[in-house]
Amino acid sequence: MSTETIDLKTRLVTDFYARESVMNGAAASALHQKKRAALARFDKLGFPTIKNEEWKYSNVKELVSESYNFNAASDIELSDLEDLKIPEQDANIIYFVNGHYHAGLSRLVSSSDQLTISSLSDAIKNDPDLINSFFNELAGESGDAFTELNTAFTHDGIFIHVPENKTVEHPVILRFVSDARSQNIGSQPRNIISVGRNAHLKLAEAFRTLGTERSFTNAVTEIYVSEDAGVEYYKVQNESDKAYHVGTTQVRMLDRSQFYAGTVTLNGRFTRNNLNIVIDGERCEAYMYGLYFPDGVQHVDNHTTADHRKPNSNSNELYKGILRDRSKGVFNGKIFVRPDAQKTNAFQSCKNIVLSPDATMNTKPQLEIFADDVKCSHGTTTGQIDEEALFYMRSRGISHSEALSLLMFAFCADVVSQIKIDSIREYLENVIAEKLATK
Amino acid sequence: MLSINDLRASVEGKEILKGINLEVKPGEVHAIMGPNGSGKSTLASVLAGREEYEVTGGSVTFNGKDILEIAPEERAAEGIFLAFQYPVEIPGVTTINFLKTAVNEIRKYRGESPLDAAQFLKMVREKAKLVSMNDSLLKRALNEGFSGGEKKRNEIFQMAVLEPKLAILDETDSGLDIDALRIVSEGVNSLRSPERATIVVTHYQRLLDYIVPDYVHVLYKGRIVKSGPKELALELEEKGYDWIKAEVEAVS
Known part of the structure; x- marks a missing residue:
């Protein structure tokens, strides 16, 4: 471990206690106690090294070797975003700049009877007990240092609640922009999404970078999918060649719910996506699709989990990648079928085209099946273009x-x-x- | 139009073509027959520019141009078309999109402006009729899940759209039932003109009942060992290839 590595971790831990000391009475809140516990776990874990099995092919040494400003202000305007060519559409569009909600750029089109939506910082102020009932209840079991770090430093992001039987007609698009025009930017957005019984939501997270300095995004999203609910969730990463991104999406599905995830990594220096779906209900349908295109020296790592805990549910997964130049790709797909999860159907496939002899792809399907009446399959292919x-x-x-x-x-x-x-x-x-x- | 002189080609170090000579003039139809392994498909592949064949000697000129020096796509743009023995399935690319790209790439090569969507569709519909190609096939992924007959029909349809000066049909009759054979042949015949030439590579005579050749050549062990009028094909059908083999062995 280099001295810089220790530095970023030490700086973050020191920063946490410095902030805590000026929190006045709020430090005693239940929410803050969760953060405090998460910080202690992060402090103990430290940033992962390649000795950690989950990080074997993804080295974060370069990521943690620099410092980032996690509290940078930005004078960003809509015109600055023109270059990012994000098309306008009939959707609820919420902007976050350097991890902070940006009211001026955001626009809501859905009515408040369809959904409750607010920045997480406002939600914490307005109803701390409600937020505390969701906060880290899903992501808390990850054991992942980056997730713990995000939990410890949670300050902003989105909170969405869709009441039961409501279908949100217009999608919600969260746009996270790192304004790295003048300095290295760090951001740790935290999103909490709760979709009630028989309610439906389409949600997208889009990550972009402005400028050519480094950015480090450590994002965590927790999604609660209630009985009979349906959620479509997309993550689109088109960041700069100096963007480092670690993200975890933690999902829990209840009976008869449907969850679709689409994760597309178009650009970024280093990307690690964790998508963990706990299927904690019967007759659920979970779908995971992914696509990545690294070139140059880019690195894209997708870790997914379909954790079947109840019987009669299905999961389907298809990830595809095209790797060029000296890029590296990693796919690790876990399927757990717990003893109670009889009649599970779980399918997984990862297909890659490697266009350069210097590019590499590491794929690792991991099936752990503890029930006997299940159908599971997995397959990975890595090949060249069909001559x-x-x-x-x-x-x-x-x-x-x-x-x-x-x-x-x-x-x-x-x-x-x-x-x-x-x-x-x-x-x-x-x-x-x-x-x-x-x- | 096409002039092949002492063409030699190998694959993985093994010489397959051992000195082919052939002249094809506009308007002519040449049949190339021969037993399995004689080099028929190799000749077709070398003319189209398949990379795994190494040309070790001789020359091929097409309208005065040395085509062995240019890429497969340039040969296509010059007007050479190969109907594949085994058309390739390409998931995710529709036949219509594939052809539109091909037509406009060729037009670009020739310094012509691209066809707009309406012009292209009109042209495609007309050509589809020639080979009784169903519109629904055009919107499907190229050859994906097509029957053997549909794939061959698609080859002739593509040929009709691209209007080559020289069409090379590589075992187009293999795997076709009699109705499909008739439809495919009618498509080929409708494209015959005094400006265009066709090389029909086939193992059997039956295709030549429909596409009547001007000349028949017998390829054996990498050389054209006998040429003659269309009646030669009938003789081969009747007597098989053994007498040709015997003639060749007697000479050598």
Whole structure:
């Protein structure tokens, strides 16, 4: 461990106690006690090294070797965001700049009878007991140092509650912008989403970077999916070549609920996504789709868990990646089928195209099955582009580069087509086509 | 139009074509027949530019241009089309999108402006009729889940859309029932013109009942060992290839 590593951790721990000392009476609150406990666990764990099995292929040494300003102000305006080419649409759009809710840029279109939505910092002020009843109740069991760190430093993010039997017609799009134009930026957004019985929500998190300094985002989202509810959740990462991102999404599903996740990593220096779904109900349907395109020296790591705890539920997972240059990809997919979870169907597939001899992909399916009447399967493939298909296309007059883009676009299509927020799907199609055409 | 001189080619160090000579003029249909393993498909592949074949000698010019020096896509743009023996399935790319890309890439090569969507669709619908190609197939992923007959029909449909100067049909009859054979052949015949030439590579004579050749060549052990009028194909059908093999062995 380098001295810098110790420095970032020490700085964070010191910062925590400094803040606590000026909290006045609030330090005694139940919420703060959770944070305090999380900080103690983080202090004990430290940042993971590659000796940790869960981080074997993802080295965070470079990430923790620098310092970041976690409290940076930003004079960002809407016009600064034009360059980020995020299309406008009929949606609730909430901006976070450097991890802080930005009211000026945000816009709500859904009525308040469909959903309660507020920044987490306001929600904590207005109803601390309510927030405390959700806060870290799902993510708390992760045992992951980054999640503990986020918990300890939770200050802002979103709180969404959809009351029972409500269907939120317009999607909610959370846009997290790191304004790294003048300094290294750190942000730790925390999102709490609660979807009531038979309620439905489409939610997206989009991460972007402004500027060329480093950014470090450590995001945690907890999603409660009640009985008969349906949630579509998308995470789109199109950050800078100096963006470090560690994110955990922790989901709990109850009886007969449906949960779709789509995770698309378009760009970023280092990305680690943890998507953990606890299927704590019967007749649930969980879907996980993922897509990643690292190039240069980029690193993308997706860790997923489908934890079947009750009988008669299904999970389906498909992750795909195209790796170029000297990039690295990691996929680790865990499926747990607990003793009570008979009649579980769990399927997992991870397919990759490695376009360069210097790019690497590490895939690790991990099935732990403790019930006997289940159907589970997993498969991973890592290969090159189909030369016969390439020749076929070229023999029709399509240039080598165009044929390659068409084939790669087609490879992505079955993941992209799963994204049901039209504007996001179209945005992805455009960005992907552009990305494929330039190489 | 096409002039092949002493063409030699190998795959993985093994010489397959051992000196092919062939002249094809506009308007002509040449049939290339021969027993399995004689080099028929290799010849078709070398002409289209398949990379795993190494050309070790000879030359091929097409309208005066040395095509061995140019990429497969440039050969296509020059007007050479290969109908594959085993058309490739490409999931995620629709036939229509694939063809639109091909047509416009070729137009770009020739310095022409791209077709707009309406022009393209009109043209495609006309050509689809030629080979009784159902519209629904056009919207499906290229050849994915197509029957053998549908794949071959799709090849001829693509040929109709791209209007090549030289079409090379590699075992287009294999795996076709008699109705599909008729439809495919009618498609090929409707494209025959004084400006265009066709090379039909086939093992059996039956395709030549429908696509009547001007010349028949027999390929054996990497060389054209016999050429003749269309009646040669009938003779081969009747007597098989053994007498040709015997003739060749007697000479060598």
